[in-house]
Amino acid sequence: MAGIVLKARFPRRHVVEAVIRNVFRYLFQGAARNWARNFGSTAPALSSMTLLLFLSGLIGLTGFALNNLEQIEAGQASMLHVYLRDDADPTDVFTLHNRLALDPRVATVDYTSKAQALQHAQSVPGLPQLAGASGSNPFPASLDVQVKTIDDVAAVDAMARISPAVDPVYPTSYDRGAYQRFQSVLLAVAVAGIVFLGLLGFVAVTVTINSIRAAIHSRRDEVAILQLVGAPRWMVRGPFIVEGAITGSLAGGAAGLVTFGLALAGIAEGSASFSQFAPGVTVTAAAAAGLIVFAAGLGLGSGSSLLSVRRHLES
Amino acid sequence: MPYVFSRLVRPDARKAQGRPLVEFNGVTRAYGSRLALDEVDFRLEPGELAFLVGPSGAGKTTLLKLINRELRPTQGEVWIDGIAAHELKASRVAELRRRVGVVFQDYKLLPRLTARENVALALQVGDLRVSDREARERALDALDAVGLGDRGDSMPHELSGGQQQRVAVARAVIRKPPLLIADEPTGNLDMETAWGITDLLEDIAAFGITVLVATHNIEIVTRLQRRVLTLVNGRLVRDQPAGQTGRMAWLASS
Numbered sequence: 001m002a003g004i005v006l007k008a009r010f011p012r013r014h015v016v017e018a019v020i021r022n023v024f025r026y027l028f029q030g031a032a033r034n035w036a037r038n039f040g041s042t043a044p045a046l047s048s049m050t051l052l053l054f055l056s057g058l059i060g061l062t063g064f065a066l067n068n069l070e071q072i073e074a075g076q077a078s079m080l081h082v083y084l085r086d087d088a089d090p091t092d093v094f095t096l097h098n099r100l101a102l103d104p105r106v107a108t109v110d111y112t113s114k115a116q117a118l119q120h121a122q123s124v125p126g127l128p129q130l131a132g133a134s135g136s137n138p139f140p141a142s143l144d145v146q147v148k149t150i151d152d153v154a155a156v157d158a159m160a161r162i163s164p165a166v167d168p169v170y171p172t173s174y175d176r177g178a179y180q181r182f183q184s185v186l187l188a189v190a191v192a193g194i195v196f197l198g199l200l201g202f203v204a205v206t207v208t209i210n211s212i213r214a215a216i217h218s219r220r221d222e223v224a225i226l227q228l229v230g231a232p233r234w235m236v237r238g239p240f241i242v243e244g245a246i247t248g249s250l251a252g253g254a255a256g257l258v259t260f261g262l263a264l265a266g267i268a269e270g271s272a273s274f275s276q277f278a279p280g281v282t283v284t285a286a287a288a289a290g291l292i293v294f295a296a297g298l299g300l301g302s303g304s305s306l307l308s309v310r311r312h313l314e315s
Numbered sequence: 316m317p318y319v320f321s322r323l324v325r326p327d328a329r330k331a332q333g334r335p336l337v338e339f340n341g342v343t344r345a346y347g348s349r350l351a352l353d354e355v356d357f358r359l360e361p362g363e364l365a366f367l368v369g370p371s372g373a374g375k376t377t378l379l380k381l382i383n384r385e386l387r388p389t390q391g392e393v394w395i396d397g398i399a400a401h402e403l404k405a406s407r408v409a410e411l412r413r414r415v416g417v418v419f420q421d422y423k424l425l426p427r428l429t430a431r432e433n434v435a436l437a438l439q440v441g442d443l444r445v446s447d448r449e450a451r452e453r454a455l456d457a458l459d460a461v462g463l464g465d466r467g468d469s470m471p472h473e474l475s476g477g478q479q480q481r482v483a484v485a486r487a488v489i490r491k492p493p494l495l496i497a498d499e500p501t502g503n504l505d506m507e508t509a510w511g512i513t514d515l516l517e518d519i520a521a522f523g524i525t526v527l528v529a530t531h532n533i534e535i536v537t538r539l540q541r542r543v544l545t546l547v548n549g550r551l552v553r554d555q556p557a558g559q560t561g562r563m564a565w566l567a568s569s
Contacts (some may be wrong), residue, residue, distance in 0.1 A: 018446040022439055161475070210468065225423050230413035231440040233406055 026235050031242035038215050042247055045204070045211040049251035049300060052197075052204040057259030057293040059193045064285065065278035066186055072279060073182050078150045081173035082143040082160045086114070092165035093143075097178065100145050100160065105152040109145045117141065140167055166278065201300075208304035212240055214314045237313060241305045248301015252294040260290035335399065336361045336494055336525045337382060339536045341402075342391035344377050344549075351377040353549040354391070359527060361493065364520035365549045367529040369546035375529040378546065379496050382527070383415050384408045404560035413441045416487030416524075422479040422496050422497035424471040430482045431455060457485035461515055477508030484515055488524065495519060497528045501535065509535065 035042060084093060093111075101109045112120070117139035141227075145160070147153045153174060161171040216223065226236050263286030266278070335358035344352040352374045359365055367375050380386040381393050384400045393400040396414045403411055424433045434457050435450035445453075458467050463474075471479055480500060487495055497516065501509035513535050520526040530536065536543055537557040545553035 006463060014446060015444045019443045021447065022443040022445075026440065142316045221423070222425060226427060226436075226440060227408075228417050228423070229437040229440055230409050235440055276424070 026231075026236045028242055031239035032246065034215065034239060035243045035246045036220065038211075038218065038243075041214045041218075041250035042211050042243075045208040045246050046251055048207045049204045049248060049297060050254050052200040053252050053255030053293050053300075054201060055298050056197055056296065057255055057289050058262070059197060059261065060292070061263055061278070061281055061286070061289050063190065063193060064289075065281050066189060068278075068280035069111040070183070070186055074150055077178065077182075078143040078147045078153055079173075080147055080153055080157055080160070082145060082163075083140045083170055083172065084142060084165050085167050088141075088165040092163060096160065096163040096165050097143055099163075100143060100156070100206065102157070103156065105148055105156055107148045109146075112144055113140045113308040114139060114141045131216050203205075205304045205307070208244060208301060209308040209311070211247070212244055212305045215240060215243060216309070216312050237292065237309045238307075239311070240309045241302050244305025244308075245298055245302040248292065248297040248299065248304075250297075251301065252297015254292035255297065256293035259293050262285050263289065335359060335394075336363075336396055337527070338392070338394040339378075339381075340392040340394075342388045342393055344374075344381060344386060345389045350549045352381070352388075352546075354545075355549075355551045357544060357551060357554060359494075359525050361525055362523045363518060363542065364517060364526045364539075365528070365542040365544060366539075367538060367544050367546065368531070368533075371531075372548075373460065373546040374549040375546055376498055377549075379417075379498050379527070379529055382494070382496055383417060384411050409441075413490060414492050414494060416492040416495040417499035418480070418483050418487050418495065418500045422446070422471070422483045422504040423474075424479055424482055424486075426471050429468050429470055430458060430474065430478075431462060433471070433482055434458060434486045434489050438489050441490050445515060453489060454485070458482065459488045461485045462511075475508075477505075477511060478501050480508075480512055481515065484512070484519075488519055492524065494525045494527070495552050497526070497530075499530055500528060501530065506520060506534070513539065 018309065082096070097109055097111065100106050114137050118137045120138050143160075145156060147156050154176065157172050157174040160166060166172070223236055262282060267281065267283060267286070333445060337357075337359035339355050339357050342355045343350065352435075355378065367378065369375055377386065381388055381400065382395055384393075384395075384403055388401050391401065396413060398410055398414070399413050424430075425436065428436065431451065431454045432505055434454035438450050438453060439445050454465065455467050458464055458481075461480050461484050463485070466474060466478065469478075471482070474482065478504075484500075487497075495516070501512055504512065509532060516526050516528060517539070533543070540558050542557045543553070543555045544551060545555075
């Protein structure tokens with residue numbers, strides 16, 4: 001053994017630094033390099049995922065607006081207007097008011113006089129002309145009853161319309177089927193949206209799984225060598241999942257920005273009418289939608305890659 | 316003597332315990348209805364150099380894959396350095412592979428990395444605490460030990476077959492594994508280069524690493540006079556101890 005140099009162990013003072021550097025190199029740097037190199041096979045996944053996420057963002061925002069509309073509609077549907085005869089006895093009106101106010105199913109009862117009804121009608125588009133065309137005030141006085149739950153509106157209506165103070169021709173605003181019809185339309189829209197999103201999601205996941213499968217195939221020798229030199233499983237699988245996460249976050253970022261931008265443009269352009277058409281869609285809601293789309297992209301990309309790696313990469 | 320191997324020497328607890336480094340107990344491996352290995356039993360002691368010979372399709376590669384847990388036996392037990400490879404979960408295979416250096420006929424070097432980076436890779440993926448500087452210096456030491464100290468920055472395609480195989484050997488031993496398996500390591504090399512690789516494997520065994528070489532090269536087997544395990548149709552038909560291999564004329568004619 002003459003002449004043999006025996007070196008001391010390398011100092012491990014910078015262990016944390018070395019671990020961070022190695023994890024970054026083998027997990028993230030390698031994944032980013034491979035992602036850029038395989039861009040051709042990743043592009044279809046990137047574009048289909050961007051499209052899916054953008055449509056998801058739009059559908060999500062629309063769903064949010066429709067949900068708010070439904071809340072408003074439910075509130076309006078549980079508001080029962082009991083129209084009073086012009087010649088109603090004030091005692092009858094008082095009795096009816098008291099009976100409604102004491103009913104446990106009723107939240108509030110407010111009296112609207114004919115003058116207040118006319119004033120309100122003049123603020124509603126189209127009605128001022130109607131009000132002006134008639135020499136007298138055509139709008140009746142009413143008791144505006146806020147029923148606690150929409151299911152009790154029919155019973156409260158039945159109780160109110162038998163009062164002698166109530167207009168026998170047009171007693172209340174209650175329309176038995178209106179709210180149900182609105183709910184049915186909403187349900188159909190929601191189901192269609194979910195089916196559409198499910199279909200797009202399936203396509204995006206399938207395309208991503210296949211793009212990662214192609215990446216695994218193109219790097220099978222490298223994977224085999226890493227496995228044979230004792231690389232832990234996370235080091236072999238991790239870069240592919242990071243690649244999927246890169247695809248997903250880029251797609252999510254782009255789709256989130258477009259969703260946010262479109263919503264912002266709608267808010268700026270439409271102002272008052274936009275808030276009626278899409279209630280609740282504010283700048284904050286649009287930003288939240290953009291962030292959710294980004295997070296969904298990240299999750300979708302990494303999740304699809306994980307599925308692909310589990311299915312196509314042998315230990 | 317290449318100094319890198321001197322650092323591979325360590326007090327061998329296994330010898331003291333009398334536990335073999337590789338142990339096959341009644342190992343059978345089937346591919347469908349075909350038996351690739353049939354009731355194979357053998358042991359390899361620490362520091363032993365043994366050859367695994369047999370005709371094509373005899374089961375040599377299957378046996379090596381069982382050692383490295385690329386395959387699981389259909390029946391029987393495979394123990395490697397005290398690890399039950401036959402029942403090892405996929406999540407723990409890396410632990411076993413860090414104890415087994417592997418050399419292939421086709422070298423299996425990563426073409427985008429230099430010779431030094433290929434060797435350093437094996438060191439760092441197995442132990443993330445190894446810094447770049449340490450990995451670089453130890454990789455250069457290992458390359459120096461296999462006679463390629465001046466080719467560390469060469470890409471694999473710039474090296475000859477023999478040099479690539481030396482890089483592969485350096486990569487296999489850089490982490491000081493107790494066992495080195497080689498599947499036809501001289502299969503793609505001319506005779507002179509093959510002798511160089513064989514000398515290298517002998518040196519490695521001399522420093523306490525168990526070496527198992529699957530080969531068709533009868534000339535090397537007969538000249539080295541080391542232990543020879545012969546597989547035919549998946550059965551271990553001969554186990555000749557070192558120095559008693561003779562001319563193996565029977566194998567040459569098989």
